[in-house]
Amino acid sequence: MTKTIPAEVVEHLRNAVRVAVLTGAGVSAESGLPTFRQAQTGLWSHYDPTELATPEAFLRNPRLVWDWYAYRRRMAREAHPNPAHYALVTLEQHAANFTLITQNIDGLHRRAGSQSILELHGNLERIRRFDSGTDVETWDDDGQTPPRCPQTGELLRPSVVWFGEALPQQELRMAYSVAEQSDLFLAVGTSALVQPAASLPLIAKRAGAYVIEINPEETSLSVIADCCFRGKAGVVLPILVRQAFGETEEAVG
Ligand code: OAD
Numbered sequence: 001m002t003k004t005i006p007a008e009v010v011e012h013l014r015n016a017v018r019v020a021v022l023t024g025a026g027v028s029a030e031s032g033l034p035t036f037r038q039a040q041t042g043l044w045s046h047y048d049p050t051e052l053a054t055p056e057a058f059l060r061n062p063r064l065v066w067d068w069y070a071y072r073r074r075m076a077r078e079a080h081p082n083p084a085h086y087a088l089v090t091l092e093q094h095a096a097n098f099t100l101i102t103q104n105i106d107g108l109h110r111r112a113g114s115q116s117i118l119e120l121h122g123n124l125e126r127i128r129r130f131d132s133g134t135d136v137e138t139w140d141d142d143g144q145t146p147p148r149c150p151q152t153g154e155l156l157r158p159s160v161v162w163f164g165e166a167l168p169q170q171e172l173r174m175a176y177s178v179a180e181q182s183d184l185f186l187a188v189g190t191s192a193l194v195q196p197a198a199s200l201p202l203i204a205k206r207a208g209a210y211v212i213e214i215n216p217e218e219t220s221l222s223v224i225a226d227c228c229f230r231g232k233a234g235v236v237l238p239i240l241v242r243q244a245f246g247e248t249e250e251a252v253g
Contacts, residue, residue, distance in 0.1 A: 012210045013244035016184035019095040023102045026189020030082040030234040066146035069158040073124045076106035085112035087237035099178040118171045126159035179203040188214045189233045192221045
């Protein structure tokens with residue numbers, strides 16, 4: 001990253017009382033997990049979301065959809081948090097009030113040690129019954145794909161948000177409120193193309209927050225951001241944290 005850190009960014013990092021961060025797939029890219037929309041490497045350039053990420057697709061071919069998420073669960077388990085995840089843990093420790101809003105379903109923020117997390121699109125490790133929508137505590141993959149609930153016989157599905165489905169209402173309400181009350185808002189590694197998550201930085205900006213974007217590419221957020229860093233999250237975030245607080249936590253495994 002060639003850009004020097006503007007003094008006002010360091011001031012905002014040090015002095016913000018309410019910090020909100022929105023992350024997308026770009027934060028996990030340096031952990032080896034593919035993003036969605038990047039040409040060549042993005043998941044949606046190889047796979048058709050209408051065949052894999054809708055309730056209709058699941059009903060048409062539950063085995064295909066279950067297996068695709070089982071594959072992604074295996075990839076997420078094998079991945080390790082990267083310096084971007086750890087820098088956000090450090091930021092949380094220094095902020096008076098901090099919320100991490102993520103669109104990612106890979107669980108890497110929690111594994112890195114972040115505490116206050118709102119998962120807007122669910123989590124690969126959670127499984128729920130297809131019809132009733134209730135979570136199952138434990139599930140046994142007995143070779144049937146997808147497994148069924150032993151009590152009700154319902155098909156089990158990953159507890160993630162598919163296209164055409166509503167986001168978890170409580171998380172979404174909290175995310176709106178956090179964005180509105182934040183005085184510093186960071187948008188990291190998201191194309192900002194998927195609503196309603198993409199509206200959160202705009203809500204924060206309208207309510208008076210200082211908005212920082214970290215992304216190697218320009219996005220629709222770039223024009224409203226107060227400061228854009230065109231670099232990788234795993235490079236930029238540790239530098240910001242080091243400059244503001246004189247320390248950072250690098251990846252440990
Ligand atoms: P996208 O794939 O749409 O965007 C990823 C963004 O990360 C792009 O803007 C990249 O430029 C940026 N990026 C790539 N590498 C990066 C790095 N090392 N550091 C920082 N940024 C980097 O992914 P999302 O914005 O997360 O939804 O997509 C939003 C939602 O669309 C996902 O949650 C998923 C998808 O369909 C569901 O599955 C419901």
